Amino acid sequence: MPIQPPGPESHVYAPSELNQEVRLHLEAGFPRLWIQAEISNLARPASGHLYFTLKDNRAQIRCALFRGHAAGLGFRPENGQEVVVRGRLSLYEARGDYQLIADGMLEAGAGMLARAFEALKKKLDAEGLFDPTRKQALPDWPGRIGLITSPSGAALQDMLRVLGQRWPVAKVRLYPSPVQGEQAAGELLKALQAADAHGWADVLIIGRGGGSLEDLWAFNDEALARAIAAAKTPIVSAVGHETDFTIADFVADLRAATPTAAATAVSPDGPALHQQLSRLDKRLLKATHQHLDRLSQRVDQVGHRLLQCDPGRRLDQHRVQLEQLQARNQQAMKRALDHRQQRWSGLRARLQARHPGRQLERLTERMSELESRLQRAVHSALERKQRELQGLVRNLDNVSPLRVLERGYAVVRTPEGQALTRKSEFIEGRLINVLLSDFEVDCEVTSAPRKARIQ
Numbered sequence: 001m002p003i004q005p006p007g008p009e010s011h012v013y014a015p016s017e018l019n020q021e022v023r024l025h026l027e028a029g030f031p032r033l034w035i036q037a038e039i040s041n042l043a044r045p046a047s048g049h050l051y052f053t054l055k056d057n058r059a060q061i062r063c064a065l066f067r068g069h070a071a072g073l074g075f076r077p078e079n080g081q082e083v084v085v086r087g088r089l090s091l092y093e094a095r096g097d098y099q100l101i102a103d104g105m106l107e108a109g110a111g112m113l114a115r116a117f118e119a120l121k122k123k124l125d126a127e128g129l130f131d132p133t134r135k136q137a138l139p140d141w142p143g144r145i146g147l148i149t150s151p152s153g154a155a156l157q158d159m160l161r162v163l164g165q166r167w168p169v170a171k172v173r174l175y176p177s178p179v180q181g182e183q184a185a186g187e188l189l190k191a192l193q194a195a196d197a198h199g200w201a202d203v204l205i206i207g208r209g210g211g212s213l214e215d216l217w218a219f220n221d222e223a224l225a226r227a228i229a230a231a232k233t234p235i236v237s238a239v240g241h242e243t244d245f246t247i248a249d250f251v252a253d254l255r256a257a258t259p260t261a262a263a264t265a266v267s268p269d270g271p272a273l274h275q276q277l278s279r280l281d282k283r284l285l286k287a288t289h290q291h292l293d294r295l296s297q298r299v300d301q302v303g304h305r306l307l308q309c310d311p312g313r314r315l316d317q318h319r320v321q322l323e324q325l326q327a328r329n330q331q332a333m334k335r336a337l338d339h340r341q342q343r344w345s346g347l348r349a350r351l352q353a354r355h356p357g358r359q360l361e362r363l364t365e366r367m368s369e370l371e372s373r374l375q376r377a378v379h380s381a382l383e384r385k386q387r388e389l390q391g392l393v394r395n396l397d398n399v400s401p402l403r404v405l406e407r408g409y410a411v412v413r414t415p416e417g418q419a420l421t422r423k424s425e426f427i428e429g430r431l432i433n434v435l436l437s438d439f440e441v442d443c444e445v446t447s448a449p450r451k452a453r454i455q
Contacts, residue, residue, distance in 0.1 A: 015096070016093060019091055019093040019096050020093055022091050023090055023091035023093055026089045026090060026091055026098070027088060027089065027090055030088065030089045031088075032086060032087065032088050032103075033086070033087070033088075033089070034084055034085070034086050035054055035061070035084070035085050035087075035100065036082070036083070036084045036085075036108050037054035037055055037056050037060075037061075037082070037083070037085075038054070038055055038056065038080060038081065038082055038083075039052050039053070039054065039077055039078065039079055039080065039081050039083055040052065040053045040054075040055055040060070040079055040080070041053040041079070042077060042078065042079050047067060048067030048070060048071065049064060049065065049066050049067050049070065050064070050065040050066075050070045050077065051063070051064055051065075052065075052077070052079075054083075054085060054100070061098065061099065061100055062092075062097055062098070062099040062100070063085060063087070063099060063100045063101075063102050064099060064100075064101055064102065065085075065087075065102040065103075065105060066101075069102065069103045069104060069105075073105055074115075075107055077105065081107070082107070082108035083105050083106065083107060083108050084105070084106045084107075084108045085100065085102045085104070085105050086102065086103060086104040086105070087100045087101050087102035087103050087104070088100070088101050088103075089101075113213050113214065113217060113220075114213065116220075117213075117220055117247070120220065120222055120225075120247055121247060121250065124222075124225060124226075124229075124247065124250070124251065125250070129225065129226070129229045129250075129251045130250045130251065134229070135252075135253040135254075136234040136253045137234065137253075138203055138234050138236070138253065138254060138265070138266055139202045139203055139234065140268070141268060142167075142170055142201075142202040142203050142266055142267070143169070143170055143171065143202055144170065144171045144172075144173065144200055144201050144202050145163065145170050145171070145172050145173075145201060145202065145203055145204075145205070145266060145267070146172075146173050146174075146175055146195045146200065146201030146203070146204040146205070146233075147159055147160075147172060147173070147174050147175065147204075147205050148175045148177060148188065148191045148192055148195060148204060148205065148206040148207075149174070149176075149177070149179060149205075149206070149207055149208055149259070150176065150177065150178060150179045150180075150208060151174060151176040153179065153208055153209060154209050155207060155208050155209045155238070155259035156174065156259075158209075158258075158259050158260045158263070159205065159238075159259050159260065159262065159263040160172065160263075162260055162263035162264055162267070163263050163267055165270075165271075166263070166264065166267040166268065166269050166270050166271070167267035167268055167269075167270050168270065169270070170267065173200060173201065175191040175192075175194060175195045175204075176191065177190070177191040178218075179207075179208035179218060179219075180208070180211070180215050180216075180218060181218070184218035185217075185218040185219075185221035185223070185224055188206065188218055188219070188221070188224055189221070189223055189224045189227055192204070192206060192224065192227050192228065192231065192235075193227055195233070196227075196231040196232055196233050199232075199233070201233055202233075202234075203233065203234045203235075203236065203266045204231070204233050204234070204235045204236070205235075205236045205238055205256075205259070205262045205263065205266060206219075206228070206235060206236070206237055206238070206239075206248065206252070207219075207236075207237060207238030207239045207240075207256070207259050207262060208238075208239060208240070208259070209240065209241075209258075209259065210240040210241040210244055210258075211240060211244075216239055216240050216244060216246055219237075219239045219246035219247065219248040219249075220246050220247045220248070221247075222247070224247075224248060225247045225248060225250075225251045226251075228248055228251045228252055229251045234253045234254075235252045235253050235254075236252060236253065236254045236255075236256055236262045236265055236266055237249045237251075237252035237254070237255050237256065237262075238255075238256040238257075238258060238259040238261065238262030238263075240258075241257070241258060242257035242258060315344060315348065318344075318363065318367070319341070319344075322340070322341070322370075325370065325374060328374075328377075329373075329374065329377050340366070405435070405436055405437040406437040410434050410435060410436050411434070411435040412432055412433070412434055412435075413432065413433045413434075413435060414432065414433065415431055415432075415433055415442070417433070420432060423449045426445050426448075426449045427445060428445050428446065428447060428448055429444065429445060429446075430444070430445045431443070431444055432444070432445060
């Protein structure tokens, strides 16, 4: 059936008009998007723009990255490179080519992950999660060690082997978790939070063996990093090989280059400690013997000096004191001291074979006894003097005015107690006090004095 020509109701497009409408529909119908693919047909004209094709194994799309955006790239794109491109869909009307107008480009794979790694690292560092002052010290002698890793990985066997060799007294508990793949970060976070909340372990090791950046990416998870920083239990990060670094390494209390190094870091070297203790024990035993030898030599020297010291000098001093006591205690004390002198002469010979301190203690006790005897002798002398004093008191009492009063005499005094002896002191009406032998009486002078009559 032959085709009919367009009627007046039909709109006939020109190519430019159609391409323009298609471009408008594309730009309005698709928001800014990301595409990951391989670069091919890369062109760098003098204008500074970049023109290239993004392709996978089934299709391709033309792209343009203009100079203003191309100048800001942090790398130099090349053919065959895997990239992630951001831009808007459009249509080049002149040729009717469907294309992507790019405004940004990142290296895919490791390049993209590296940029995300640096961005998260910068963010957490600004928040202070890498600050050394907030990190906890590891225990010196851990009794319980927790391992957060894959139960099937070589890292677990390496850590168990090292811990068994270095510190077999510690108890080890595994908190299993996958360490690679999409679910790894979440499972590691759950295992870490469970181990920290459990509170069983004195220190925790979280890690795995080496691998690519993609393999280790679970340890760059932000939630896991914040959980490590907030944990109450000291945590050692041991991810990959010595050249591998993850965000977990920066927030952990200690970063170990390998799982083996982590096990070494948390465990004292038991065999080395045993050897050191053995050396110290030998040194202590040797030092003790040397000290005892020095003390023994010193005792021998002191003993020799004591044997060389003649105790006769001290005995002479005691003899002088005893002689003084002999003179003061007359002939009886002299005989006692002579007897003791004979005993001391015998003790002097025996003192050479004995420690003089004990003999001196006995002499001191004897001196105390002699002092007691001397005190008794002094007491006897004082009693004699007391009796003599009592005799003098009786004599004095015999001539005392009180004795005169007992014979009927009296002492006339003023009320204040002053004796009245002159005639002029007796005035009629004056109050006086008369003292007799055992009483007194107040009186009043009733008449002038007259000559005494003595019968």
